[in-house]
Amino acid sequence: MRRKLMEKQKLSQVKNIKIHGRTSGKLDPLTLFWTSSGVEVNFKGSELWIEVAVNYTLFEPWIYVLLNDELLSRQMVTKGTHEICVLRGMNKDTIKNVKILKDTQAMNGDQKHCFQILSFISDGTFEELAEPKLRFEFIGDSLTSGEGTVGSKKEEDWIMPFMSGYYCYATGVSKHFGADFNVISQSGWGVCSGWDNNPTTIIPPYYEDVCGILTGKINVELGAKNKWNFNQFKPNVIVINLGTNDEAALFGSPPFEYKKILCKQTSVEHLMHGIKDFLVKVRKDNPTAFILWAYNMCNKGLTEDIEDAIGEYKREYNDKKAGFIKLEYADGEMIGSLNHPGKLAHESATKRIITYLIENNIISSL
Structure with missing residues (x-):
């Protein structure tokens, strides 16, 4: 009582x-x-x-x-x-x-x-509440949703207990720096296509909405489709961890039927263009933030290509406040439930991102 x-x-x-x-x-x-x-x-x-x-x-x-x-x-x-x-x-x-x-x-x-x-x-x-030292934004897929961070390796049921934002690297990085943070993530989604080659399950078109990925009348009424006011939250650092599902679509999934058309992630070059276009959008909406693209945590076949795409973007748009970090590939003991990176993998990603931001003088220069 x-x-x-x-x-x-x-x-x-x-x-x-x-x-x-x-x-x-x-x-x-x-x-x-x-x-x-x-x-x-x-x-x-x-x-x-x-x-x-x-x-x-x-x-x-x-x-x-x-x-x-x-x-x-x-x-x-x-x-x-x-x-x-x-x-x-x-x-x-x-x-x-x-x-x-x-x-x-x-x-x-x-x-x-x-x-x-x-x-x-x-x-x-x-x-009264204190103001945060820093503000972060994390954009991603199941890795940034913390899928697989709870439960044993044998768990294969896609249910909510095995997904946790608390155990995700986004929380670990933010806690270390005493930062407030926003997360924009959806399991299975990508830059140019979802894991199954679905061309509609992609983050970039919805980035400027409150939560535009949601469907249904209720969510529209609740404001999910409203445009986000970027003055409400101005991140010092934005970490993007996308591409894992695009890679899965490109190399491992059959075509997806969308509106009676068979869709397939066409090429590595197509994905690289998509990455650069998304960086242009994120930069437009966040002119002062450092943008860090992270990859290699789950799939690693396109790591060098994605790093090259970030380098090309920096040169083409003369953006000195952008970078790339290679995360530790999760296998063996680092795998959690749902065949996803577990807590150990997220701890590793947390440490690598923290080290990158400190050693490259990103945090102290803000």
Whole structure:
């Protein structure tokens, strides 16, 4: 039973609150789309709950809770409107930094998938939040959604427990630098085609939307198709980890039938042009950010080609604030569930990206 004297507050009534991830801007309720989107507060009190509204057909959302930047809990959230206990029995006089974040990605394949935070219920107050030291943005596919970071190697069922934003390299890099971060990722998607040669499951056309990859009337009404205001979040560093599914399509998947036409990733050159075009778009929308393209974590046949494409882009557009990093290829003990890179692989990627940013004077020069 919850204690008495608890106060319910809509998110708009909380003066000191930070929203993480791309959202529509509406707080009552707050709809969370992307991996690691959520809310952050500095809570002074002993007990804190959230009220949520959840719907889905196939894929339920999961959340994770950070207490003073360390994992406190991770849990499935079931359908309906209900309350979730975040903290209880804490020292009422101390200030606790609390982040409640979506652990699962936006669900393109489930038109009813929806996770909303309606209110806080607490016996305390919400204190002022500090500004972040840096801001990061991570763009990718299943690797950036943290697919495979939970569960044993034998797990093959594509279900939500085996996907976690918390264990992803994006979280590790951001935590190291004390940075806020946004994630834009979708399993199976690419630059020019998805893993199965589907030409529509690609990130670049939707990059300028709040969460344009989503389908269905509900998501449109919630603002997923709205244009994103790039002034809301200006990243210092953008890490793009795309190309893995394009490589799978190019070398391993049969043609995909789209509108009665058989589609196939045509060539390495086509992909390289797609990469450069996407970099042009990302640069237009983020004129001051350092853009780092990462690759080799899962597939490695196109690593040198992608590195060459980044080099060509830098020369053709005279962009000195762009680079490429080769991540450690995950095999053996580095494989997690769903035949994806596991925690060890993400720890390796985290270390390599941190080292690159420090050794190349990217962070200190910002």
